[in-house]
Amino acid sequence: MGMYLGLDAGGTGTRCWVADETQVLGCASIGTVKIMAVGEEVATERLKRVITEAAKKANVPLDSITRTCIGLAGNSSHAVCQWAERTIASVASGEIIILGDEEIALEAAFQGGPGMLVIAGSGSNVMGRCSDGTRVTAGGYGPMVGDEGSGGWIGIEALRAGLRARDRGVSTCVLREIEDFWELDDLGELVARANQRLRPDFSELCMVVATCADGGDALAISVLERAGEELASQVSLVISKMKALSTCKVQDFSQLAFTGNVLGKIPRVRRSMEAHLSAMMPELKFADKPVEPLEGAVWRARKG
């Protein structure tokens, strides 16, 4: 019987599943293995450890692995891919497949078939795949100059909107709650913290914004609804790019899967995105729960 490893190595964490032909036998998670963030030494140690731990929990020896599929943030860099391949090969046997972290999510949703996927977690990204395998994307340019509708975008936009509201004498829960979350004493410290040259992780703030929205704060609600609108706009861009391809069929852009904490855990964002898209494209079908990217990695490891 084949034994398989699936890995999801994103910007904030790394998770590993060990599976046989039909079920998941063990899993483990650890911090990010992004070399840019933690350095090669830590990244190498983490990647080895998360694999070893998952295998131990599954009670599967690593020299019996048939194939590994890793979804790797930063897989556009050749050096990063080589590092990942070398590191995995040093602990586990078998073939190694390296995909982007967004590609395994697409596989989780459509198992090699056509469809569209929107990811909104700390970053954001939209992909579509046609029946002939052609892929189109929109967004995904990182927290400073892209990632509209993502957790990072929500954090920054909430601060911006909160400060503008303050200039107008309108009070909002958002600035107060972010001050508490960052453990600061006043607005001066808040502004200084937000503008530190070593950029804070604004995506941490999106759950603070969601809490304010649940408490009825109009500004927080409006930021989350705008996030959904931004995501809808990226999806509709992917749809028009798919439509323009002669190889793409109508059913290829008829269903939308999603994943990531923003769409998975903040219903307001998802409802807003779906409402905007439905108004433009009444035929579009929405998935009712988020996809698990690791299912895509394991699917691909099994398939080869």
Next chain:
Amino acid sequence: MGMYLGLDAGGTGTRCWVADETQVLGCASIGTVKIMAVGEEVATERLKRVITEAAKKANVPLDSITRTCIGLAGNSSHAVCQWAERTIASVASGEIIILGDEEIALEAAFQGGPGMLVIAGSGSNVMGRCSDGTRVTAGGYGPMVGDEGSGGWIGIEALRAGLRARDRGVSTCVLREIEDFWELDDLGELVARANQRLRPDFSELCMVVATCADGGDALAISVLERAGEELASQVSLVISKMKALSTCKVQDFSQLAFTGNVLGKIPRVRRSMEAHLSAMMPELKFADKPVEPLEGAVWRARKG
């Protein structure tokens, strides 16, 4: 005869004028003395040096200075003000007045009187002063969560808009020219650079955007026009706040002065701001050249 020092200590540079009762006798400039950016040791050495050099050029002994006025970015921090006072007192005689860097610009425009000033350089900020001295402000929350219409805002918005245009298959001069300016090889490097956790100085990009606009690039033109619109929106907010004050007279918000490289050196931004404001407030009078903040510092040093 009295001898005076005027200093403009902003986020990117420090300038010093030495003047008597009627004219400027010498000047010098040096890098920023912002302690957050360069540390206290470098800041102290720079502040002493720029004063010493200006006095030397003016041929004025520093123990003959009657009064110094410094416009200091970060003057909301008590510790920073104490440091500036101590450092200036260690090289020059006389009284020391510490104002914000935006306050000396307001003095340069209105010599203690009422009026409105919009600053758009690397950051942005709008102030109004009523006849009774009451001041109102809008904006000025720094590059990450405020500073709409500033040089930093223009740099980031141009990148955002350029990447969105690229997603739509529209080519623009902006991404290409920013790649050249940052000496990068491809778009992947551009996105990585923009998203470095140690945030780049996006305000450096605004002259690149202005050059593209002068070459007819529609996207660059649109970003600069939006910058003007953002500044107009901040000004109109200050006007409504002044209107709401019973102590403010109509003539107090009847004229607008400006300063900073964005409004001083990119005519498109200024024309756009003025057009938007004129549409809302046909009576509003605009200054025809930027104010020199150092004139405000020297005016205040003379006046005491």
